[in-house]
Amino acid sequence: MDFTEKWFGLGAAERALQEEAAALTASVADIAAEADAMSEIHPGMREALRASGLAALMVPAEFGGRGAQVDPLAVCLVREVLMKGSSHLDSMFALQGIGSYAITVGGTDEQRRHWLPRVASMETLAGLALTEDNAGSDLKNVSTTVTEKDGELVVHGEKSFISNAGAADFLVTLVKEELDGGPALSLVLVPSDAPGVSTRPSPELIAPHVLGDVSFDGVVLPPQARLGVPGKAMSLVLSTLAVFRVSVAGAAVGLATGALEEAARHARTREQFGRPLLKHGPVAQLLADSWNDVEMARLLTYQAASAAREDARGALNRSSMAKVAATEAASRVVDRCVQVMGRWGLVANSPIERYYRQARPMRLYEGASEVLKLGIATTLCAEVGPGAAR
Numbered sequence: 547m548d549f550t551e552k553w554f555g556l557g558a559a560e561r562a563l564q565e566e567a568a569a570l571t572a573s574v575a576d577i578a579a580e581a582d583a584m585s586e587i588h589p590g591m592r593e594a595l596r597a598s599g600l601a602a603l604m605v606p607a608e609f610g611g612r613g614a615q616v617d618p619l620a621v622c623l624v625r626e627v628l629m630k631g632s633s634h635l636d637s638m639f640a641l642q643g644i645g646s647y648a649i650t651v652g653g654t655d656e657q658r659r660h661w662l663p664r665v666a667s668m669e670t671l672a673g674l675a676l677t678e679d680n681a682g683s684d685l686k687n688v689s690t691t692v693t694e695k696d697g698e699l700v701v702h703g704e705k706s707f708i709s710n711a712g713a714a715d716f717l718v719t720l721v722k723e724e725l726d727g728g729p730a731l732s733l734v735l736v737p738s739d740a741p742g743v744s745t746r747p748s749p750e751l752i753a754p755h756v757l758g759d760v761s762f763d764g765v766v767l768p769p770q771a772r773l774g775v776p777g778k779a780m781s782l783v784l785s786t787l788a789v790f791r792v793s794v795a796g797a798a799v800g801l802a803t804g805a806l807e808e809a810a811r812h813a814r815t816r817e818q819f820g821r822p823l824l825k826h827g828p829v830a831q832l833l834a835d836s837w838n839d840v841e842m843a844r845l846l847t848y849q850a851a852s853a854a855r856e857d858a859r860g861a862l863n864r865s866s867m868a869k870v871a872a873t874e875a876a877s878r879v880v881d882r883c884v885q886v887m888g889r890w891g892l893v894a895n896s897p898i899e900r901y902y903r904q905a906r907p908m909r910l911y912e913g914a915s916e917v918l919k920l921g922i923a924t925t926l927c928a929e930v931g932p933g934a935a936r
């Protein structure tokens with residue numbers, strides 16, 4: 547399929563990156579289905595990602611990465627290619643950035659020098675632990691605490707549905723503490739082998755994912771384990787989302803593209819009532835509507851990622867729009883593609899069935915659609931400003 551890259555005007559560097567990601571995806575094609583069925587790290591997939599060197603995109607060059615800064619458009623383009631091939635590969639790549647970016651923007655030099663080169667080389671796996679049983683979209687509700695005792699930090703609490711938990715070597719963890727007489731949110735960098743840290747698998751999802759619940763049972767850490775300014779956690783969390791939320795849109799575009807290619811191949815070759823499915827108007831409409839959805843989502847995604855490249859925090863609303871548009875489009879597209887493929891769309895663990903299941907969580911994590919729409923609508927009304935009095 548001739549996509550919009552050439553109309554969007556991606557440069558040689560971006561095209562080379564897409565080819566690099568495509569080479570990685572091709573090299574793991576044989577193990578993609580097996581890895582996507584796993585809720586633990588697939589060693590072969592980890593080795594392939596390590597050998598590709600692509601994880602270095604997640605870290606600034608100064609600390610062993612590639613570009614001077616983490617580039618949201620580069621991350622987005624790579625995720626688009628990887629997700630089409632394997633959701634396991636895509637999330638392993640994404641988590642190296644999502645889990646480490648707070649260190650990049652808020653860490654001390656010592657923290658950066660210690661962790662970031664290891665993240666870039668994949669020697670270390672990263673994780674970001676925000677969610678708890680009673681704190682999903684509403685992160686202010688976290689109840690994991692940090693307290694200071696005898697000059698050390700003590701962390702208590704439980705996190706749930708944390709990607710890479712059990713595999714990650716550290717978790718950037720959102721905690722609550724009393725500061726200046728009131729509750730405040732802070733980040734601490736918890737090495738997974740610290741005494742008192744334990745993990746267990748989260749409930750198995752319809753689309754398997756490396757996911758765990760984590761207990762912090764009086765974990766004692768040095769004061770240097772603080773990440774960023776006490777009480778200012780949300781600033782670092784927002785910086786992370788500002789770079790990586792749009793990359794979920796990139797992954798959704800890749801997934802939708804993969805599903806559409808499956809359905810288009812089927813519609814060309816399968817005949818019913820004496821002609822290919824493609825020649826039946828309603829089927830053609832399903833395909834055409836889906837291609838429109840994919841191309842619109844891709845354009846908004848690239849536009850948002852390019853804006854984030856210039857000013858990630860300033861472009862956060864556009865990233866939210868791209869994330870909502872692309873993940874909702876991916877769900878619509880993959881549902882139509884299953885319909886085009888008839889019973890073949892329902893065969894367990896076939897590529898189309900995997901896409902069907904994998905599309906669903908994307909509308910919930912890194913900002914559920916409804917929550918993002920609240921922010922988008924609020925920004926719209928603020929930009930339009932007050933109207934004339936009626």
Ligand SMILES: Cc1cc2nc3c(=O)[nH]c(=O)nc-3n(C[C@H](O)[C@H](O)[C@H](O)COP(=O)(O)OP(=O)(O)OC[C@H]3O[C@@H](n4cnc5c(N)ncnc54)[C@H](O)[C@@H]3O)c2cc1C
Nearest residue numbers: 674675676677682683707708709755907911912914916917
């Ligand atoms: C595959 C996967 C990987 C994940 N990885 C991580 C991870 O690495 N780290 C981590 O910290 N968390 C992770 N999570 C958790 C994820 O971030 C949460 O699931 C997400 O934030 C939504 O929270 P929730 O599931 O508790 O839903 P809820 O917040 O309970 O929301 C339920 C529904 O209510 C809607 N809703 C909630 N509040 C509002 C509102 N104010 N207005 C309108 N609608 C609203 C939501 O849109 C949603 O439809 C992961 C989840 C999944 C599925």
